[in-house]
Amino acid sequence: MAGTALRGRLTWQVAKVAAVADETASVRTITLDVPDWPGHRAGQHLDIRLTDEDGYVAERSYSVASAPGEPVAITVERLDDGEVSPYLTDELRAGDDLELRGPIGGYFVWEPGDGGPLLLLAGGSGIVPLRSILRHRERTGSTVPVRLLYSSRTLDDVIYRVEFDMAASGVEVVHTLTRHQPPGWAGYARRVDAALLAEVAWPAAGTPLAYVCGPTSFVEAVSQALVQDGYPPQRVKTERFGATGGT
Amino acid sequence: MEAVDGNAIGGLLLEVFGTEMTDAPSVCVSCGDARQVAELVVYLRGPGTVVRCRSCGSVLMVFVTIHDRTCVDLMGLAVLG
Numbered sequence: 001m002a003g004t005a006l007r008g009r010l011t012w013q014v015a016k017v018a019a020v021a022d023e024t025a026s027v028r029t030i031t032l033d034v035p036d037w038p039g040h041r042a043g044q045h046l047d048i049r050l051t052d053e054d055g056y057v058a059e060r061s062y063s064v065a066s067a068p069g070e071p072v073a074i075t076v077e078r079l080d081d082g083e084v085s086p087y088l089t090d091e092l093r094a095g096d097d098l099e100l101r102g103p104i105g106g107y108f109v110w111e112p113g114d115g116g117p118l119l120l121l122a123g124g125s126g127i128v129p130l131r132s133i134l135r136h137r138e139r140t141g142s143t144v145p146v147r148l149l150y151s152s153r154t155l156d157d158v159i160y161r162v163e164f165d166m167a168a169s170g171v172e173v174v175h176t177l178t179r180h181q182p183p184g185w186a187g188y189a190r191r192v193d194a195a196l197l198a199e200v201a202w203p204a205a206g207t208p209l210a211y212v213c214g215p216t217s218f219v220e221a222v223s224q225a226l227v228q229d230g231y232p233p234q235r236v237k238t239e240r241f242g243a244t245g246g247t
Numbered sequence: 248m249e250a251v252d253g254n255a256i257g258g259l260l261l262e263v264f265g266t267e268m269t270d271a272p273s274v275c276v277s278c279g280d281a282r283q284v285a286e287l288v289v290y291l292r293g294p295g296t297v298v299r300c301r302s303c304g305s306v307l308m309v310f311v312t313i314h315d316r317t318c319v320d321l322m323g324l325a326v327l328g
Contacts, residue, residue, distance in 0.1 A: 010261040047258040061255055104257035106270035107285035216249050238286065240252040 010101050012049060015072070017096045023075060023159045027125065028089045029065060031073040032098065040064050042136035043109040043129045043211070046074065046102025050084055060084045063128040063213075063239075064103065067135035075159060077125040108211065108239045112137065116144035116209050117202045121192065121222050123151045123214020126241060127159050130211060138168045146171045149200050151192050151218065153179040174200050192218070194225040204230030209237075216240040248292050253284040256296060259310060260284065263317055264328075274326035278303035284327075298323075 015034040022028050040046075045063045052058075062074040078089040092098065110118070110133045118137075120130040127150055137144065148167075152158045154177055164173045176188035176196065188196060202208035210231060212222045219240045226236050253269055260268035269285040280302035287307060288299040295311035300323070307323035321327060 010258060045254070045257065059258075061258065101258055101262075104261060104267075104269075105254055105285075106257075106267040107283055108254050108269070216251060219252075238252060239254045240250070242249050242251045242255075242291075 010104070012099050012101045014097050015100050017092055017094050017098055018071065019094050020092060024157055026078045026089065026157075027075060027159050028078075029073055029075045030088060030092060030098075031066075031071050032100070034072050034100070037072055038103070040068055040072070040103035041105075041109040041111070042068055042133040044103040044105040044132075045129070046072070046100050046104060048074075048084060048088070049099045049101075050087060051099070058083045061104070064132055065128045067132055067139050069139065070135065075125065075128045075131075077159075108213070108237050110136065110209075110211065112140050112142040112144065114209060115207065116146070117206060118144055118146040119202050119208050119210040119226075120146060120148040121150075121210065121212045121214075122148070123192075123218030123222075124153070124157070124241075125159065126212075126214030126218070126239070129213055129239065131160055131163075133211065134168070134171065137171075143170055145202075147200060147202060148173045149176070149192065149197075150174070151176045151178060151214070153177070155180075155182050155185075192222055192225075194228070197222070197225050197229065201226065201229065201231075207235070209235050211237045211239075213239040214241060216242055248290055250288045250290055250299075252289055253287040253298065255289050255291060256298070256310070257285075259296065259312075259317070263310070263319055266328075268328065271328040272326060273307065273324055275300040275303060275305055275307060276323050276325045277305040279325070281326075 015032040018033045019031040045061045049059045065075040066073040076088045079085045167173045181189045212219050219238050223236050223238050257269045271284050274281045290297045298308040309320040311318045
């Protein structure tokens with residue numbers, strides 16, 4: 001049933017927080033010094049485990065935000081009713097310890113050899129693994145064309161905004177702001193739907209490869225629309241975060 | 248409770264099976280739907296972790312962890328890995 005080539009069991013280890021940096025009012029990137037990190041692939045995640053003073057344990061998965069070869073970083077959105085994220089975004093400081101295991105995932109990953117053109121579709125904090133893919137593309141010198149369609153509530157909620165404003169050659173970034181748009185906003189101003197995808201997505205005939213990540217409802221709507229548009233289901237990779245951040 | 252997908256249990260599966268499983272193939276006993284584990288429907292917040300078929304909704308896998316011991320039920324799967 002399980003593969004025969006067993007690798008070492010995944011074990012929890014203690015990492016040290018190297019740095020924290022605010023991305024938006026509710027989103028923070030945490031760079032980690034992980035003593036025993038075997039290296040990750042673009043798109044993978046890790047699990048964080050917090051243990052309360054009374055022994056209560058909470059685990060959550062976070063996508064790795066950095067590219068392979070870069071220091072391990074996660075980008076966390078604070079959920080006001082969350083058990084884990086408010087600690088990570090509000091309490092954690094450089095020098096603190098953090099228990100984690102990883103890297104994890106062999107499905108929602110991208111390597112330059114996987115081809116394209118790439119269509120990256122993010123809802124809210126679903127941008128995080130796609131940012132790792134984008135950085136990996138740039139660091140490996142890949143010239144595969146990329147379109148990133150990124151849905152956020154408002155301009156202030158756009159994570160990695162400065163980075164995306166200086167997008168690498170061959171990368172087109174298209175924003176849609178679903179809740180509020182600044183004066184003079186020229187981008188899209190609605191949820192991602194079939195009509196919007198028809199304008200932005202690569203034609204299905206060109207063997208595009210799509211990665212869709214975000215809240216479950218976003219991923220379901222977008223992936224179904226792509227398949228209806230002619231994308232082969234196996235070329236539409238999906239990762240659902242549940243009802244977390246807004247889009 | 249909103250579902251996520253099989254990506255979210257990559258760590259759990261790696262712990263249980265000792266190998267990366269999110270890209271492994273699976274086949275539902277009830278309807279024969281074949282899908283990679285990452286694409287299955289996953290409910291995390293119950294007393295255990297429940298994995299359902301994206302096609303027919305049947306329960307494929309259940310995981311319950313107590314004191315670092317994980318009980319695994321794979322009765323809904325015809326094929327895994």
